[in-house]
Amino acid sequence: MKKSRIIEILILLSIAAVAIFASYKIYYNTYIKPNLYTIRFHDIDSIIKGSPVRLMGIIVGHVRNLERENDIILCEIVVTKPNTKIPDGAVARVEYNGLGGSKSIEISPPKTDDPNIKGIVATDALRISDFMDILQDVRDVLVCIKEFVNELSPKATVDTLKAIAEAPDFTGEANKTLDELTAQQKANTEKIKGFNRFQKEIENIIDRFGPKNKKVK
Numbered sequence: 001m002k003k004s005r006i007i008e009i010l011i012l013l014s015i016a017a018v019a020i021f022a023s024y025k026i027y028y029n030t031y032i033k034p035n036l037y038t039i040r041f042h043d044i045d046s047i048i049k050g051s052p053v054r055l056m057g058i059i060v061g062h063v064r065n066l067e068r069e070n071d072i073i074l075c076e077i078v079v080t081k082p083n084t085k086i087p088d089g090a091v092a093r094v095e096y097n098g099l100g101g102s103k104s105i106e107i108s109p110p111k112t113d114d115p116n117i118k119g120i121v122a123t124d125a126l127r128i129s130d131f132m133d134i135l136q137d138v139r140d141v142l143v144c145i146k147e148f149v150n151e152l153s154p155k156a157t158v159d160t161l162k163a164i165a166e167a168p169d170f171t172g173e174a175n176k177t178l179d180e181l182t183a184q185q186k187a188n189t190e191k192i193k194g195f196n197r198f199q200k201e202i203e204n205i206i207d208r209f210g211p212k213n214k215k216v217k
Contacts, residue, residue: 035079044073045094052104089117
């Protein structure tokens, strides 16, 4: 092959490469870059490149890239659905979808009108362990309530009634006070029953998520 022919082929290849590069840059700046969004997650919860992105349940794009920056995961998404823009202040979270347990990024409308909020705001994924911690906190609160209500025992009320009835300065108001305290005691008894039923229901829920079911994560 002649030298001039080789040079001609190289020139054509160079022109083709420049044309392809220029076309890609035009396409990227026109269709891709305006539709790129970066979300800063603390926990990406198994999201991978290509995972779908949903806006109020509708698939509008996918995850384009994932990068780690110290303790932050930079999740770059691209919106491919035409005429779709994600407003500043929108909330993003990781959600399960379908029976196979696939995950996607769900984006919901902004919950605030603060003009200082820019971009998409990420919320951490809620794991089963977090749910168990919440239930444990509820149980602790119920125990405190039960201990407080137990202080309102019938015996303590009867002792109070006796003390009031035996006080010489309150003889004239004894009947009225007794009626009021009796009514209050009945109300307290109903509250105790209600709290006990509520506690049993909460404990049943916690038992179903207890150690024997910890394999489900």
